Amino acid sequence: MLPRNVVGDTWLVFSRVMLPVLRNPVAVVFGIAQPLLYLGLFGPLLGDSGWQWFVPGLLVQMVLFGTAYAGFSLLPEVRTGVMERLRVTPVSRVALLVGRVGKDVVLLVVQSLLIVLAAMLFGFRATAGQVLLGLGLVALLGIAIGSVSYAIALKVKLEYVFASVLSASIVPLMLLSGVLLPMSNGPRWLYWLSRINPLAHVVDAERSIFDAGSALLGLISVAVLVLVGVFYGVRTFNEESA
């Protein structure tokens, strides 16, 4: 048969999951409560010069503590018959994943923008171009992590299992990414451990966008993450749909 209109289907799936969010936009604001607390209650500890260093890391942390949890929104739809009903329609399997990830990335970008604007009140400085690049990198990381989150949710199917998988993976990824303190402050073994965490390179890249330095390794990391994440997500959605 002819391949279905993947783009059209993705837009439909995206619109379907976006509707409840648009009806209740207050939830988007609640979503930034945690990064706002970090901004107000942790950021000042780093001193006036710390903002340029801290805010880019905080944006990456938002992907970890926001988009990584995206899979939770799939679980009620798996437990009721929604996913099953959608899978019997001819809608593209890829669209079922990408449309959902799209919603989470849009939310992530909006929330990140709000955080950047709030950070500017504290003394963070960025040009429009830097913000655009910085949010672009956040969006790419969001695509990678969101895809993996949905795939894992679809596999484990149970909230309590999914929650433990998340906390067991997110906390080490965050601690080893140098979001809160520079990894170079630590012993060598800890530093080298952080070097094999691709997120640490993404954090470095995000910082170099808002400051000086090379974003190359970070861009490579994020490109690999997107490829691997989306591949894994699409494969899982195809398999689970037979």
Next chain:
Amino acid sequence: MIKARGLARRFTTRTGPVDAVRGVDIDVAEGELVGFLGPNGAGKSTTLRMLTTLLRPTAGEAVIAGHDLLTDPAGVRRNIGYVGQKNGAGQDQGVADELEFQARFYGLSRHDARRKVADLLERFDLRGLEKRGVVTLSGGQQRRLDIAMGVLHDPRLLFLDEPSTALDPQSRRNLWDHVKQLKADGVTVFLTTHYLDEADFLSDRLLVIDHGSIVAEGSPDELKHRVSGDLVVLGTPQASIVASKFQNAVVEGEQVSFRIPNGDRALPGLLRDLDDIGVELHSVQVHRPTLDDVFLTMTGRSLREEARAA
């Protein structure tokens, strides 16, 4: 409409492979309403999931609504409707929105989708609920919404998986009317159930599955005829005297039960004979064989107990 040969599914579990379905052949002609009956765990849902592209068979082949299940699952999906066991509408969605998106997923234009949704709201008594959230609907309303989503693209073949589970009697009756109407409109319907009255009332033909194999097939009446005779229950203080006159009679206190062919016609003569030998009767009942008797005869298990345990 359905032609399946040797369809099988083996699951690998920690305790070894489990053959949920062991190579079933299924033929359903256009316009038929076929009931697929069996206790929980017999392989009903697994078979249905294979026929509707939700689960890949480990062996066998099938042509569904003119498309090969294995090589053209997308073709199958375009031509079948499916109403699952559980509610298919998103709890955080609006009624009309879910219907409209479902229509768009089947490739209808926005304009056609809206017109179709208006039709369906009318047909399934959902008018006035279009703006409501799915979460606010009653069980019966959600079920009607599920069916509306399942038949939205006018499929010629519709699969229903345990459609009346958890419905109150009135909603159940209403659902049956909708299913009958679909059949009258020429839709081929394949439904699973473990309710005997549902299977009896709706189906032209029944397939009985147990332990992953089809153990019986026929119209509800044909299947009932396989059980030899009607059940006669007599209440009498002389139960043992009565019991001695009939083969395989069972005595329970002041009750004797036994099976005889054509019980309704045989009964008047039988009562006269008992009167002649001075037997006093205080109650008489004749039961036609039920599908549960059929099931008991076929499998040695009662479907009713299974349904109750579910």
